[in-house]
Structures are given as C-alpha cells and as structure tokens.
Amino acid sequence: MAKVLVVGGAGYVGSACSAWLLDQGHRVWVLDDLSTGHRSALLGEGFTHARAGDSAAVRALFSREKFDCVMHFAARSLVGESVLKPQEYFENNVTQTALLLDEMIRAGIRRFIFSSTCAIFGNPGNQKISEHLPKAPMSPYGETKLNAEALLADCAKNQGLHAVALRYFNASGAEAQLRVGEKHDPETHxxxxxxxxxxxxxxxxxxxxxxxxxxxxxxxDYIYVSDLAAAHEAAMKRILARPAQDPKNGLFEVFNLGxxxxxxxxxxxxxxxxxxxxxxxxxxxxxxxxxxxxxxxxxxxxxxxxxxxxxxxxxxxxxxxxxxxxxxxxxx
Ligand SMILES: NC(=O)c1ccc[n+]([C@@H]2O[C@H](COP(=O)([O-])OP(=O)(O)OC[C@H]3O[C@@H](n4cnc5c(N)ncnc54)[C@H](O)[C@@H]3O)[C@@H](O)[C@H]2O)c1
The missing domain is CATH 3.90.25.10 (UDP-galactose 4-epimerase, domain 1)
Structure with a gap:
C-alpha cells in the first residue's frame, strides 16, 4: 500500500481519487490552497493548507511525512477565465507545478501523476483522439497543461522523475458513496x-x-470520475513497480482517458x-x-x-x- 500526497485533493477529481485510494487501502494526505476546493471534501489522514508551490510549506511537509507518490490535481481550469487572465493561469498551473517538482526531487520523491486534459489537442476534427495527434491548444488553459507536460518530460530525462500525465476528457458523476462530488463556482460543466x-x-x-x-x-466524451480514480491508482502502481530510482533514467508517459x-x-x-x-x-x-x-x-x-x-x-x-x-x- 502506498502513501500518497494528493495535491488539489479538496477539489472535484482530487477528492474522488482520494476516496478511491482510501477504499483500496492506501494512505492519503491532502495539500490544497482551497482556492476552488472545499474543506468539506477533505479525506485522508492529514491536510496541509498551502499552495503547491509554497516551497517552505512543502519542504516542511516532506521532512515530516514520507510519500511514495504525488498526485497533482491542483490547477485553475476555466477556459474562458484563462483567456482573460493568462498570467495567473501560467503562474498557477506551470510555475506552481515546477516549484512542487523542485521540492519533490530535493526530497528524493520521484513518482508523479499529473492531471492533464484533452484541451491540449484543440480541434482535432472527427477522429477519435489518441495520444500522438498534434497538440494545438485553443486557450491559455490548454497551453499551461501542455507546458507542464513538457516540464515533466524534461524532469524525467534529466532528474530521474517517473511521471504519468493522464489527459482526461469530461470528468463526470459522483463517487458511489456520495462522500464527495462536483461543486464548482461558477459551474461550467x-x-x-x-x-x-x-x-x-x-x-x-x-x-x-x-x-x-x-x-x-x-x-x-464523459468519463466517470471513479473510473478516472481507478486509472490513477493503476498508473501509480505502474511507476511504483519500477526498479530503484536512477537520476538519469526516469520516464514520462501520457495516456488519454475517456x-x-x-x-x-x-x-x-x-x-x-x-x-x-x-x-x-x-x-x-x-x-x-x-x-x-x-x-x-x-x-x-x-x-x-x-x-x-x-x-x-x-x-x-x-x-x-x-x-x-x-x-x-x-x-x-
Ligand atoms: N473536471 C474535468 O472535467 C477535468 C478535465 C480535464 C482535466 N482536468 C484537470 O483535473 C484537475 C482537477 O480538476 P477539478 O475539476 O477537480 O478542479 P477543481 O477546481 O475542483 O480542483 C482543483 C483543486 O486544486 C486546488 N488548487 C488550485 N490551485 C492550487 C495551488 N496552486 N495550490 C494548491 N491547491 C490548488 C483548488 O483549491 C481545488 O481544490 C485540474 O488539474 C484540471 O485541469 C479536469
């Protein structure tokens, strides 16, 4: 069983994943700044109220608690808002991710699951969207996710990070026990x-x-949130099963989930x-x-x-x- 830091675990998908991980016997600790998340959605054994890129808070947490894997759900994700506030979106979704990764590598944590999105593909026409299709985001939101993926690829190549980006289509539904569910304001889904x-x-x-x-x-394409949660657990098991960490030999993989x-x-x-x-x-x-x-x-x-x-x-x-x-x- 793994001990997982769920960054953004007070939000919709992160809390559903926390519920799933706990049900499978894993241990969960949430870090969230509650900017769009809710205290009522917090599950697991501990909570750190901080931004993902708050280096001092994250470093202090990593010195106290040992994590096998970090799942990173924290982002701003309103397409229209991202058009009006691109700087805020890049700061939150890219810079904060870079700072979090920096603290992870420093603490020797090299297993990372990232929430990406089908918005990186733009408008690919009528075909079903597989991983290799061209990337052409139509919004700063999509651009931030593509930038974060590029960062993960570089950290894998040069810093031994084992990372998986899961590109969700439309996450929907509530986990079966209704402990948590979708609660956005404004709701655009x-x-x-x-x-x-x-x-x-x-x-x-x-x-x-x-x-x-x-x-x-x-x-x-509407994908059930607990099916997404199960895919996160599977991706985590996949990277935890890899041999001892070699700082020159990480791997970055991407999967489309719909x-x-x-x-x-x-x-x-x-x-x-x-x-x-x-x-x-x-x-x-x-x-x-x-x-x-x-x-x-x-x-x-x-x-x-x-x-x-x-x-x-x-x-x-x-x-x-x-x-x-x-x-x-x-x-x-
Ligand atoms: N909901 C979907 O259909 C969907 C589809 C594709 C991708 N995604 C991605 O999945 C992830 C989760 O989406 P969601 O719908 O659960 O969003 P959400 O807004 O419900 O949850 C995001 C959580 O992250 C927290 N957060 C945001 N920025 C933070 C920061 N810098 N530091 C710490 N906490 C921060 C928020 O307070 C919130 O609890 C996002 O990365 C989103 O881009 C979602």
Missing part, C-alpha cells in the same frame, strides 16, 4: 448545470445548434430527463467561442497498459450519481 436547472425548474441554455454533428450540438463514446448536448439532456423523470426546457443560444464540435477519446493505450476500464452503462451511472449528489447538496 454540462451535466451539473442541467441537473441544477432541473432542481431550480428553469430552462437549460444550449450553446450552438449548427455544429457539424448529427443533431447540431457539440459532442463530448469513455471512447461521444454524446451530444441534446443526448445528455435526454438522459437527464430519463434519470430525473422531469421534462427539461431548452433555450438555444449562440455558440461559445472556442468550443470544438467533437472531442472523443481513443483510450486504447490506457486500456492496454493500465488495464483502464469504463464501467458498463457509464452514462447512466454518471448521471444517476450526479443527480443523487445534486440532491444531497441541495438538502445539506
């Missing part, structure tokens, strides 16, 4: 927004209905109607700038190398757990 609209009995805005897709709305199925906005709304038993009203509005028509993963590499699996009936699982979570949030 489709499924929680549709379910909130149901609870508040108001229409859902659909951005654009003239895309070159079967029903004219954007197609996305369900490999695409659903349009209208198909998601229809499934939300089925799960909630409520009719959902729609308002069609202008396209949002920078939304590619279709983003669907090819996760063959992760299936083969990590044993990555999408659970059966993933979309129903996603929307049912997200609905349970929205109702729990409303009642608490």
């Amino acid at each position: 489709l499924i929680p927004n549709v379910l909130k609209a149901v609870l508040e009995d108001r229409p859902v805005s659909v951005f654009g209905n003239d895309y070159p897709t079967p029903d004219g709305t954007c197609v996305r 369900s490999e199925s695409g659903y349009s906005v209208l198909e998601i709304i229809q499934t939300c109607e089925k799960v909630t038993g409520k009719k959902i009203k729609i308002t069609h509005v202008e396209r949002r700038p920078g939304d590619p028509p279709r983003l669907v993963a090819d996760s063959a590499l992760a299936r083969r190398e990590l044993g990555f699996k999408v659970r059966a009936d993933s979309l129903n699982q996603i929307i049912s757990t997200a609905w349970d979570w929205e109702q729990k949030k409303k009642d608490s």
Whole structure:
C-alpha cells in the first residue's frame, strides 16, 4: 500500500481519487490552497493548507511525512477565465507545478501523476483522439497543461522523475458513496448545470445548434470520475513497480482517458430527463467561442497498459450519481 500526497485533493477529481485510494487501502494526505476546493471534501489522514508551490510549506511537509507518490490535481481550469487572465493561469498551473517538482526531487520523491486534459489537442476534427495527434491548444488553459507536460518530460530525462500525465476528457458523476462530488463556482460543466436547472425548474441554455454533428450540438466524451480514480491508482502502481530510482533514467508517459463514446448536448439532456423523470426546457443560444464540435477519446493505450476500464452503462451511472449528489447538496 502506498502513501500518497494528493495535491488539489479538496477539489472535484482530487477528492474522488482520494476516496478511491482510501477504499483500496492506501494512505492519503491532502495539500490544497482551497482556492476552488472545499474543506468539506477533505479525506485522508492529514491536510496541509498551502499552495503547491509554497516551497517552505512543502519542504516542511516532506521532512515530516514520507510519500511514495504525488498526485497533482491542483490547477485553475476555466477556459474562458484563462483567456482573460493568462498570467495567473501560467503562474498557477506551470510555475506552481515546477516549484512542487523542485521540492519533490530535493526530497528524493520521484513518482508523479499529473492531471492533464484533452484541451491540449484543440480541434482535432472527427477522429477519435489518441495520444500522438498534434497538440494545438485553443486557450491559455490548454497551453499551461501542455507546458507542464513538457516540464515533466524534461524532469524525467534529466532528474530521474517517473511521471504519468493522464489527459482526461469530461470528468463526470459522483463517487458511489456520495462522500464527495462536483461543486464548482461558477459551474461550467454540462451535466451539473442541467441537473441544477432541473432542481431550480428553469430552462437549460444550449450553446450552438449548427455544429457539424448529427443533431447540431457539440459532442463530448464523459468519463466517470471513479473510473478516472481507478486509472490513477493503476498508473501509480505502474511507476511504483519500477526498479530503484536512477537520476538519469526516469520516464514520462501520457495516456488519454475517456469513455471512447461521444454524446451530444441534446443526448445528455435526454438522459437527464430519463434519470430525473422531469421534462427539461431548452433555450438555444449562440455558440461559445472556442468550443470544438467533437472531442472523443481513443483510450486504447490506457486500456492496454493500465488495464483502464469504463464501467458498463457509464452514462447512466454518471448521471444517476450526479443527480443523487445534486440532491444531497441541495438538502445539506
Ligand atoms: N473536471 C474535468 O472535467 C477535468 C478535465 C480535464 C482535466 N482536468 C484537470 O483535473 C484537475 C482537477 O480538476 P477539478 O475539476 O477537480 O478542479 P477543481 O477546481 O475542483 O480542483 C482543483 C483543486 O486544486 C486546488 N488548487 C488550485 N490551485 C492550487 C495551488 N496552486 N495550490 C494548491 N491547491 C490548488 C483548488 O483549491 C481545488 O481544490 C485540474 O488539474 C484540471 O485541469 C479536469
């Protein structure tokens, strides 16, 4: 069993991963600055309230606690905001990552799992997106993740880091016991927004209905958050199984993580109607700038190398757990 530092563990994906790791018998310590995360989402045996790049706090933590692996979820991830505040995004998502890695290497911790994103690919057209497709981010957010990946490749080559970047498509749903779930403010993700609209009995805005897709709305790949969590554990086991650390012989690997199925906005709304038993009203509005028509993963590499699996009936699982979570949030 491993002892894992979960950086960004008070946020949506980080807390779901913490829940998964604890259930599998691992030990979890969270470091988070609570900038978008929540104290109520903290799980595990300890919490450090600090920024990822707060060298003094991280150094003090590493001198007290011994970690086998660091999982780094901490980032700002609003595409529109990143266009307006690129400096803040580069500072938070790249500089803070570099400072964290610096302290890790100094402390002799060389196992690292990084949250990357399909946003690094930009608009790759109709094909399923495999790891080797050209990278062409359409926002500073995507650029920061690509820059962080480049940094990891360099640390692997020259400093013996064993790193895996997991590029998620649309993380969705809540972990089965509803200990934690999605709680963003503002919420920009489709499924929680549709379910909130149901609870508040108001229409859902659909951005654009003239895309070159079967029903004219954007197609996305929704991946269940606990399937992502399982992939993090598998990636960690993979790098922990490697022989003793050689400062000249690290490795950086990347995997695309999606369900490999695409659903349009209208198909998601229809499934939300089925799960909630409520009719959902729609308002069609202008396209949002920078939304590619279709983003669907090819996760063959992760299936083969990590044993990555999408659970059966993933979309129903996603929307049912997200609905349970929205109702729990409303009642608490
Ligand atoms: N949610 C998705 O669908 C999705 C898709 C692709 C990639 N990602 C990536 O996954 C990661 C997690 O996403 P999320 O949806 O859980 O986001 P989130 O905002 O819910 O969680 C991020 C957490 O990191 C913390 N944080 C941010 N900057 C920090 C810093 N400098 N130091 C310490 N803590 C900091 C926040 O307080 C928050 O708890 C992000 O890196 C994001 O870019 C998410």
